[in-house]
Amino acid sequence: MATKPAKKATRMYGIKQCKKQTPGYNRVRSSDEYHTSRWTRLSRIFRAEHPLCEICKSKGLIRPAEVVDHIIPYPVCGDFFDSSNWQSLCSKCNVEKGNRDKKIIQEFKRNRTVSKNI
Numbered sequence: 248m249a250t251k252p253a254k255k256a257t258r259m260y261g262i263k264q265c266k267k268q269t270p271g272y273n274r275v276r277s278s279d280e281y282h283t284s285r286w287t288r289l290s291r292i293f294r295a296e297h298p299l300c301e302i303c304k305s306k307g308l309i310r311p312a313e314v315v316d317h318i319i320p321y322p323v324c325g326d327f328f329d330s331s332n333w334q335s336l337c338s339k340c341n342v343e344k345g346n347r348d349k350k351i352i353q354e355f356k357r358n359r360t361v362s363k364n365i
């Protein structure tokens with residue numbers, strides 16, 4: 248008797264994976280600019296010049312930087328490629344700062360919406 252082939256295991260990437268791993272976590276889509284070769288190149292150069300996590304460094308810890316972060320969140324600062332607004336962070340600090348930034352971004356968008364309606 249013929250049997251159905253076993254269902255292929257599906258791998259989950261990106262938003263689905265995040266939702267699955269962190270219940271209630273509502274991920275805000277990142278800017279398309281993060282997925283450009285320009286950003287990849289410039290952030291790599293920046294990390295080479297600033298190889299340590301700035302937040303860890305301020306706490307007296309030495310951790311290698313893994314990402315480049317916008318000090319003032321991108322939707323608020325408005326200029327994605329302004330390197331004076333960048334800092335190198337480790338993944339842990341980036342996640343923690345990202346969660347704090349989310350509130351700032353939401354507040355910024357709420358205020359912008361209110362001012363448009365006046």
Ligand SMILES: [Zn+2]
Pocket residue numbers: 300301302303304310336337338339340341
């Ligand atoms: Zn850090």
